[in-house]
Amino acid sequence: MIDRTFLDWPFFEERHRELAEALEAWCARHLPVDHGDVDAACRALVALLGAGGWLRHSGAAAGERLDVRSLCLIRETLARHDGLADFAFAMQGLGMGAVSLFGTGAQREWLGRTRAGAAIAGFALTEPGSGSDVAATTTTATQVQGGFVLNGEKTYISNGGIADVYVVFARTGEAPGARGLSAFLLPADAPGVEVVERIAVIAPHPLAHLRFADVALPEAALIGRAGDGFKIAMAVLDVFRSTVGAAALGFARRALDEAVTRVKARQIGGAPLANLQMVQGHIADMALEVDAAALLVYRAAWTKDMGAARVTREAAMAKLYATEAAQRIIDMAVQLHGGDGVRQGMVVESLYREIRALRIYEGASDVQRVVIARAVLA
Template sequence: MFNPDNLLLPFFDDGHRELHERLHAWARTALPSRIHSGDVDALCRERVGQLAEAGWLRYCVPAAFGGALPRLDSRSLCVLRQTLGFYDGLADFAFAMQGLGSGVITLFGDDALRRRYLPRVAEGTAIAAFALSEPDAGSDAAAMTTSARRTADGYVLNGTKTWISNAGLADFYCVFAKLEDDAEGAGVTAFVVDADTPGLAVTERIDVCAPHPLGTLVFADCLVPHAHRLGAPGAGFKVAMQALDVFRASVGAAALGFAEAAADAAVRHAGERRMFGATLGDLQLTQAAIGDMATDIDAATLLVYRAAWERDVLDRPTTRPAAVAKLYATEAAQRIVDVAVQLHGGRGVRVGEAVESLYREVRALRIYEGASEVQKMVIARAVRKARG
């Protein structure tokens, strides 16, 4: 579990410590198990409702629009995702998508758009989504082909987005498309598109190893009002990257929660499993594995909260530290979960075991919001730029 001593680090203030205590107290009873079955859409709606009722979704938006804090606070987002990830991966997913799906509106929407969407995100009455990836434009977002043509009535969108979280479940999507060259210029531009807009269809649902609502969106002459553009024409990459900078460190925090849950399960099992006249935990190889887990968790904690602290306190771009945090924390979590499965032996791969669920849940974190290989490129570019 989250080491309370970490809250004494200078990255945190009293508000974060109080948030941690309230959230753990709530999650212990509200999220009793990470093992789920049944309709994933219904489960996600249920989680959004729970998070909203408890007030946790208020941390996804600024106070002026129903939020808990004056501005988005990366450390609070990380505390929330780490804790939710420890108890329930689906709860973490529901929270994260409310934040990322509305984050572009928070950062770049005008007050009219913020008033229309953000209070509903905080209340859980509107589910948000972020639509950037395409069939041939995942890590290489510059290869996107979805187009936006400006007309007197609005922007006409055509194209396909895929691997979209909350596809078919969301009430609105923050969509990125290439603006056709006109008087406004050209380039990727961001828009808010309501789910019921004519010309927008969910054409496929995608099943993945850890059940999440994912799917493909198709835009066919989909007319979006001028007022639904986010940011300046052609500034879509800046819009997307600034939103990802805010939330990328929180992916590392979610990975920390998964890793801590796996490590707890492994240590508990090792202490109970009798073998060779002792317990599994008495074996030196097991102790070495637990030592590696603890070291990885401590290192990831420092990197995640350094990135969040730099954004919140130093108020500067955190592209490099956020990339470092996501890269290290997600890769470390994968290692830790894998070792936890190994220590559980046959139980580790039995459906219905927490570590089996974690094994499926953790894998996607090394891919979404920038795969590990992309994070390495981001870090390398930042290092080379800093050295002139």
């Protein structure tokens, strides 16, 4: 059984414990879903999460603030049950994060749809030549009478090809580098938006390479102020990086649970594998890393919820440690399963493929190390 004693930690309020219990029961009834057709599965999951009311937590209503602890609890729980369900939930939040934090009343109409599960969101930041280096963005939004004209390409865009709306970051030229970027709300069916390629990865998710060719954007598509795109992107990541750590934590908890079940049941020399001291040592290390990751994730979430303007350092620590630790935990779970650990259809084999991307997206591990080091040195 999954250890749920962490819910008694002082990071949480009673409403968080009630949320976790209700979601656990919902997941037991609805997850996992069939992943045979990934696009269809994601569409179904968004609708299911919307109907269940869980997507209300993916964005904040006007006058409200995002509850990061709730976001993290939801992502951890969903990831433990079904990695694709976590993805579907997370992208509704990340995709519309800029609108949730900085959007106008009219723009927030899209947020109402994504929170209800009636529309799918995408976050278009990464480019073929700029991943971690956001300042190297080359997509342009040229101002013209009545709005802007968008040109450029984005790649590895989650929900690319199935999204109804994207938040796109483009260069508007107010200043060099990161200070000359802006954020725009773009309906996926706008003329000039093209899905160039669907991208297949080791843990199937809907990803695409997008091209924008003379896409006309009205002035009302601008999110926040022109030139504030980098600040907006970093503010969104400041919230959602902690939740990536939470998803990794969910994967790690599931791997530990699968490993414990395996070593208790598997016999070697007429006794359970769990009787071997070396195996016990591995289980102890895995449990230690799970708790350490949880403490960092929920410290970052609690700090943000308590009103901190920025939690860049805390979120970077949470994402870095939780994702790297989850990789180690899952790898050991595979090892403890022996040959079955790499057999298709086994839970730990799926987790092994799911975890790898979390050490890359929303700031690769080495980028998080730079962020942490700069914060400490400052």
